[in-house]
Structure formats: structure tokens, C-alpha cells
Amino acid sequence: MIRIITFLSTFLVFTFGSAYADPKKVGFIYIGPPGDHGWTYMHDVGRKYMESQLGDSITTTYLENIPENADAVRAIRKLADSGHDLIFTTSFNYMDQTHEVAKDFPDIKFEHATGYIQADNVATYSARFYEGRMIEGHIAGHMTETNTIGYIASFPIPEVVRGINAFYLAAAKVNPDIKMKIIWVFTWYDPGKEADAANTLINQGADIIVQHTDTYAPCQAAQKAGVYAFGQASNQEEFCPDAHLTSIEDIWGPYYAARAKAVVDGTWSSGDTWDGMDKGMVVMSPYNNKLMPASLIQEAVNMEVGIKDGTIHPFTGPIYNQAGELVVPEGEVAPDGMLLGMNFYVQGIDGEVPQ
Amino acid sequence: MNLDLILGILQIVLIATTPLVFAGIGELVTEKSGVLNLGVEGMMLVGAVSAFIILVITGSYFLAFFVSILSGIIMSGLFAFLVLFLMSNQIATGLALTIFGIGLSSMLGKQYIGTPIDGLSPWFFVIFSFLIVFLVSYFFYKTKAGLVLRAVGESHNSAHALGYSVIKIRFLSILFGGSMCALAGSYISICYAPMWQEGMTAGRGWIALALVVFATWKPERVLIGAYIFGGVTILQMNLQALGLRFPGQFFSMAPYVATIIVLVLISSNKLRIKLSAPASLTLPFYKGR
Numbered sequence: 001m002i003r004i005i006t007f008l009s010t011f012l013v014f015t016f017g018s019a020y021a022d023p024k025k026v027g028f029i030y031i032g033p034p035g036d037h038g039w040t041y042m043h044d045v046g047r048k049y050m051e052s053q054l055g056d057s058i059t060t061t062y063l064e065n066i067p068e069n070a071d072a073v074r075a076i077r078k079l080a081d082s083g084h085d086l087i088f089t090t091s092f093n094y095m096d097q098t099h100e101v102a103k104d105f106p107d108i109k110f111e112h113a114t115g116y117i118q119a120d121n122v123a124t125y126s127a128r129f130y131e132g133r134m135i136e137g138h139i140a141g142h143m144t145e146t147n148t149i150g151y152i153a154s155f156p157i158p159e160v161v162r163g164i165n166a167f168y169l170a171a172a173k174v175n176p177d178i179k180m181k182i183i184w185v186f187t188w189y190d191p192g193k194e195a196d197a198a199n200t201l202i203n204q205g206a207d208i209i210v211q212h213t214d215t216y217a218p219c220q221a222a223q224k225a226g227v228y229a230f231g232q233a234s235n236q237e238e239f240c241p242d243a244h245l246t247s248i249e250d251i252w253g254p255y256y257a258a259r260a261k262a263v264v265d266g267t268w269s270s271g272d273t274w275d276g277m278d279k280g281m282v283v284m285s286p287y288n289n290k291l292m293p294a295s296l297i298q299e300a301v302n303m304e305v306g307i308k309d310g311t312i313h314p315f316t317g318p319i320y321n322q323a324g325e326l327v328v329p330e331g332e333v334a335p336d337g338m339l340l341g342m343n344f345y346v347q348g349i350d351g352e353v354p355q
Numbered sequence: 356m357n358l359d360l361i362l363g364i365l366q367i368v369l370i371a372t373t374p375l376v377f378a379g380i381g382e383l384v385t386e387k388s389g390v391l392n393l394g395v396e397g398m399m400l401v402g403a404v405s406a407f408i409i410l411v412i413t414g415s416y417f418l419a420f421f422v423s424i425l426s427g428i429i430m431s432g433l434f435a436f437l438v439l440f441l442m443s444n445q446i447a448t449g450l451a452l453t454i455f456g457i458g459l460s461s462m463l464g465k466q467y468i469g470t471p472i473d474g475l476s477p478w479f480f481v482i483f484s485f486l487i488v489f490l491v492s493y494f495f496y497k498t499k500a501g502l503v504l505r506a507v508g509e510s511h512n513s514a515h516a517l518g519y520s521v522i523k524i525r526f527l528s529i530l531f532g533g534s535m536c537a538l539a540g541s542y543i544s545i546c547y548a549p550m551w552q553e554g555m556t557a558g559r560g561w562i563a564l565a566l567v568v569f570a571t572w573k574p575e576r577v578l579i580g581a582y583i584f585g586g587v588t589i590l591q592m593n594l595q596a597l598g599l600r601f602p603g604q605f606f607s608m609a610p611y612v613a614t615i616i617v618l619v620l621i622s623s624n625k626l627r628i629k630l631s632a633p634a635s636l637t638l639p640f641y642k643g644r
Binding site: 032033035036037064065139152181182183184185186187190191192193194195196197199200201203204206215216217220224238239305350351 | 360363364366367371372374461465468469471474543547548549550552553554555556557559572588589592593595596597598599604607
């Protein structure tokens, strides 16, 4: 009997207690599992940070492993139908799907990661990961002995191409002999295939592996083969301590908390956010002092300072495209518009961006 | 091209293709007995996660593979019970098994994601994969038991009339298929990419299924087909890395396109279908009719 009373009272407190507080529901669409220790993992870390900051004023939900096709429409619609107030769709190719659902739910706020199309109730946000790529490129230019860099790329979207270019420009600046070998694997998430690509690049002479895919398989392959690697999205040092130089970490928490707070306060408005190191959205993992000389670590740290205060920009002219045309004149930096739509390699990179 | 480079490519191809061979040959034996099990991907994932968990807990590679194969037997045993005794639809049950396997493996592996382990050298399994293909081939075409298994797949009523236990033979074939799929999964999580990640088989189960059709239900051709599928993937990576212009998207879908082409070729001629696909594939067997 006591048990029944306890149950009933808990039930009442939960139903009416929460109804009284009226917490806002925040939903997330993830492309992979939160346990990938990469892209989705960091969004999930951001989600948890948001929960810790806003406490009882919000509740959060996430749907994981949502493919970037019509399934995404169903998933987003499901969140919208179940009374969510704010929905984050955390992959570039959810763009059309997000807008399709957003049209039908004008009162629900949507946030589309790495997108570039906004609407009254759809904001976009991204991080300037290319700032981190510049630092990685600088380090790679110094650390490579074979002058060959292996780059594992996922899909030919501006985000990835921009990273390749930023990396190459910085690497070629310190080491003009540098060569980039790029493999497009056409997946964000396939540990086996990522390892194959890393091994293929190492087999072709690359002694530094860079990845723009989501698992730590490439770093692990590098560790096994005795070459260096950069991790992706989160600090991956524990999986490949003898290979890992640093990682670019995506820190979404503060942004998520701020946007959710805006919904709670009723001040949310659409817009485009593209923050970098200066706002703490892009952070470099601790540089590996067992592998890198202290002077190089210092240079990397100085670069971070320069990027934060705006004196260093990864895309500072003169920059030429592969055809030899000047795309960014000397003394100028590439405008955000060019960066957002970047679909060409800069001069010096072999091959073509797949169409 | 120097020799080291070519040897390196060969190594990567061998390591990458082995799970396809295991899963493909397992599914082939199941289908030869007249049962289509679409649960390959699910069984691989459960096999992968159970091997990983046991390795983390006990540190024993032997136990890891043993338990993994056991998990494959349990998963496929469940499937066998449903389709052989309860006569459930094989296609629906197989799909359900895959969905179940994806969910079960995610749930079991949740707290093991990101646990670092020492990977095992793949070479024993690479050699074993070749061996198993030739053993299966020998079994099918040189032993009486193999002939009976094929007979059950071609015409279960005739086999039954001759006094063979259709249910028992199919049950064992399904269990063999399940254990091979689990072995493929554990190879992936212990040797190929030593880690546990949700859904880490990334569609290889479906490629294995396509492979059986591509191989027109012949064991040696499973081996050949697997190496064509695996080799093409690695080859295009090498061409990309050499800076050649290459449509990578095309090669991601190549296995499926090749399978469709083979299907069209064999189905353009009724005789060819008869010679290839087991005639009783997916048909339920009702004893005493």
C-alpha cells in the first residue's frame, strides 16, 4: 500500500510539477551514434553542457544514426510533432529536410549545423574548423620527413574542401616540398574503410595522417604503422598516444546553452553564427610534447593567439587556384562568402575535387 | 610502381576483404539449404560487440572469439526457430533479426565504446577464410552430407520423401551461417579496426548478401567476388592517393551494381536460374504435406 502511495505521489509530482514549470523541449538529430568519439560525440557533449547550464528549464531528446535522406524528414517531423520547441539538426546534408519540416511548423525554432540557408525559424551555425586545420598544417609541415601528407576526406562539401586548403596553405608555407595525397571515402562513419584509407596512404609514403571522418580508426592505424596523425572533433590521444599530435575539438556547449536560453526567454531570432577560436568554439587538444619539439608547440600556441586576436587568417592572399588564377589578392583575406562556397583546391594540391 | 607498394596494397586488400568472405560463405551455406537469412548485418554486429566485451573483461582472445561465435549461434538459432518451427516469413524475420541485432549490439556495447584494446594480427583469419571456402566447397561437392544439404535446398519435399530430416539440416545450416557472420563481426572489432563503435560493420552484411547472388551460389566464386568487391575499393583509394581523377562515388555502389548485373544476366535465361539459385530458397517446409 505504501508503495502504491509513493508511486502515485511521485507520479503526481512529476506530471503536475513539470507541467507547472513548463520546461522547453530541445531535440537533436544526430548523424552517428553519440559514442563515436568524434563529430556526434561532441554535439552530445554540447547537449549535456546545455542541460547542466539550464537545469529544469529544458528537457532534451536526441535521435541518433539518422541518415541524410528522406528518413531525416521523418525524424525531424517526429521531434516537431512531439512538442519540441527547439530542434538542432547536426549535419550539413540535413539542410533540405530541415527546411521542409520547418515550413510546416513556423512556431518551432530550428538550428541547422554547418548550413548556409536561413529562414524565419531556421538559424544556421558552424565553427571555423579551418582555423584549426591551419595549425595542423603548420605542425605537419615541420614534422613530416617524407614530405607526404595523407588526408582522408569524407564528402566533397565546402566544409571539407576548406579544411584541405587551409591545411595545405599552412603546410606549404613552412615546407614548399610538401605533397598532399587525398582519399575521398564518401562516408562519415565506417571504421574499416577509414582504416583502409589510412593504411593506403601510409603505404604510399605518407607519414602524417589527417582525417575529416568521424572515428579514431585512422589515428589507430597510424599508431600501428608508426606514423603521426591528427585526431578529429574530440581529443583522441588515449586511442593512439604515440601517433596523436593534436586534434581540433568542436565545442558546441556554450552556443547550445545560449540558444536554448533564448528560447526559454522568448528572445530567439534566426541568424547565422560562424564562430572560431576567439569564441572558444574551436579548441586545439593539448599538443603532444612527447612527439613535438617545444619550439614547435610554442609556434602553434602563438598561432592560436594570432588567430584569436585576428592578426592571423588562414586564407590570407596571395592565394591562387589550380588554374593559377589569383583568387585572393596579396594583403587581403578570403571573404566568408568565398569560404562558405569553397569548391576548388588551391594551387599546389594535385587532383580535382570530386563533383 | 615498386614491389613494396604492391605488396602493401595486397596486404590491405586481404585484411579488408576477409570479413566479406566469412559472412558470404556463411550465408551461402544457409541459402544452399533453402533458407534466406537477411539477418547477416545484425549477427555480425552482435558477434563484433560480444567479442569486444569478452576481450575487455577477460583479456583472452580465444574466449572472445568463442563467445562471439556462440552469440552468432544463439542469434541464428532464434531465427531458425522462428522460420523452421513457427513458419514465419524468412524475409521479414531476417530483416527483423538485423534490426534486432543493431539495437542489441548498441545496447550491450554502450559502456564499452571508446575502450582501447590491443588488436590481434589478422593473418590467421585471412588464411582461415581461404581454408573455410575450400572446405565448404569440398563438403558440397565431394561428400554425401553436402549433397543432401544441396538436395534439401533444391527440393525439400523430395529430400523429405527420401527420409532426410529437412528441418535438422536447415537448422544446422542456419547455425553455421550465424557462426560465420559472428566470426566476421568479431574479426572486424578485434583485428580489422580494433574498437567497438555502434553499427561499425557499416553495411558489410548487405554486401555479403549481394555477394552470394553475385557468386551464383558457388563457394569459390564467393571468394572471387569478395576479392573483386574488396580489391576495387582499395584500388580506387590507391588511384585517388596517386592523384588520378577517379569517381569514388561510383566505387561505393559498385558491389550493388555488379550484383544487379549478375541478377539480370542469370534471370534472362530460365535454365541459368535453375542451375544457380536453390529452387526451394525462401519456401517454408511443412512436414507431412
